[in-house]
Each structure stands twice: as C-alpha cells, then as structure tokens.
Amino acid sequence: MRIRLLSLYILVLSSAVSAQNLVSVSSTSVEKKFIADLRDASLSLELRSKITNTSNHNLSIKWNRTVINQPFEWETQVCDKNSCYLPAFNTNYDPAAGIIVPVTLAPGASFDLMLHIFPNRTAGTGVFDLDISLTGKPETIISTVSFSTVVESMSFTSEVTNKTDLKIFPNPAVDYFELVNNNLVHKVVLYNLIGRKVRTYDAANGRRYNTSDIPSGIYLVGLLDEQNNVLKTLRLSKKTFRP
Numbered sequence: 001m002r003i004r005l006l007s008l009y010i011l012v013l014s015s016a017v018s019a020q021n022l023v024s025v026s027s028t029s030v031e032k033k034f035i036a037d038l039r040d041a042s043l044s045l046e047l048r049s050k051i052t053n054t055s056n057h058n059l060s061i062k063w064n065r066t067v068i069n070q071p072f073e074w075e076t077q078v079c080d081k082n083s084c085y086l087p088a089f090n091t092n093y094d095p096a097a098g099i100i101v102p103v104t105l106a107p108g109a110s111f112d113l114m115l116h117i118f119p120n121r122t123a124g125t126g127v128f129d130l131d132i133s134l135t136g137k138p139e140t141i142i143s144t145v146s147f148s149t150v151v152e153s154m155s156f157t158s159e160v161t162n163k164t165d166l167k168i169f170p171n172p173a174v175d176y177f178e179l180v181n182n183n184l185v186h187k188v189v190l191y192n193l194i195g196r197k198v199r200t201y202d203a204a205n206g207r208r209y210n211t212s213d214i215p216s217g218i219y220l221v222g223l224l225d226e227q228n229n230v231l232k233t234l235r236l237s238k239k240t241f242r243p
Helices: 002-020
Strands: 023-025 029-036 045-053 059-069 075-079 103-105 110-118 124-134 137-153 167-169 176-180 187-191 197-202 217-224 230-238
Touching: 023 137, 029 045, 045 103, 045 137, 059 075, 075 124, 103 110, 110 124, 110 137, 167 230
Parallel strands: 029 137
Antiparallel strands: 023 045, 045 110, 059 103, 059 124, 075 110, 124 137, 167 176, 187 197, 187 217, 217 230
C-alpha cells in the first residue's frame, strides 16, 4: 500500500514538474513606473513579457487576466499574437462564453503577452495577474505573469503656465503665423474685428497657421484650451506681400 501511494505521489509530482517546464517566461514579475501626460485621454501604456514553448510539442495556450487592484477609471486590454482583446475580455479561451482563440505555439516558438493600460486621465497604482494554462487542462496553471505599475502625472513646471506668456509671430503676418509657448493651447480661432469667425485651427507645437488666402487687415486670435475656454485673445495684423 505504501509503495502504491509513493508511486502515485511520484507520478503526481512528476506531472506537476513537467507542466511547469512546458513554457518559459522572460519575466514573471513585470514592474514599471510611468510618468505620463495624463491630459491625453487616449493615452495607452504597455507592459509585456515573452512566453516561449520549451517542450517538444505544439501547445494550445490559454491566458486569464485577474485585476488585483486598479483605479476605478482605468481600463486594461490584453494582447497576444492572435489579437488585442476588448477590455471586457478576461481570457482568450472560454468555450462556455463562445471565446475560443487559443495561442498555438510550436516547440521553441515565442509570443509577447502584453497588457495595455488606459489611465483615462487618472494617476494610480495597478496590479494584474495573467495566469497561463493549456486549453486541454485549463484548471492547471503552468505559469503566472504579474504586472504592476505606478502611473504619475508628468510635471509641467517647464511649460507655460502663465497665460501672459502666450504670443504669436510673425506679427504682422503674410503667409502664416506661429505660437510661442503654446503648450496650453488646444485650438486657435481667428476672428475679424466685428467678431465673426474667419477660421479655426487645431493647435500643435511647431505648427504654422496658414493666412495666405486671408485678406489684409486686423484680426483677433482667440487661444482656447481643451475645454474651449479662452486663455487669451491677441491682435494679428495680416499683410499682403507686394514685390
């Protein structure tokens, strides 16, 4: 009886060790701190780890995401070699839910398992586990990748925070004008002297705002932030070049 129990124990232990040796992971604990411009609503941050098939067989791999901790405003998205899944998808293999997209991996082949974080303008700390198993034995976890991150807002002390520093040049303008210290400006609106809107430009660093087809005269330039609040209004003289 003891011999049978010992044999069974050795068999179970051997199977567990074998399962653990099916894949190798470049890093089972990925930690990264991001200092980012959280004013950008479309900001996406990425963490990744490489999974390699170290066995002599083709593997059909399932991953499962567990959110340990994150700010309420955050969303995350997992990407593998097949697809990038919507934030609502916690796994690539759940037949009961109709999700059957396993990662098929040949011996020696690898793929990047990526976690994309969308902070949605919110700083904070996030911890996420991605459990890896085989679709034939989805309940047996063969490896886990733990992703953890801290996201902080970028400091803008070197940028313009004083509206009085916003300027335009050249002034008078002929074909274009530019902004000096335009980090706060989201939109540029050109008005004539009776307040009628002439043209609207999307603001960007280094951008030239075309005035070549605008009649000569005096105009008002409204500088707006992301909420369309007027930061400053400047006078612009438009000249027509005569050789």
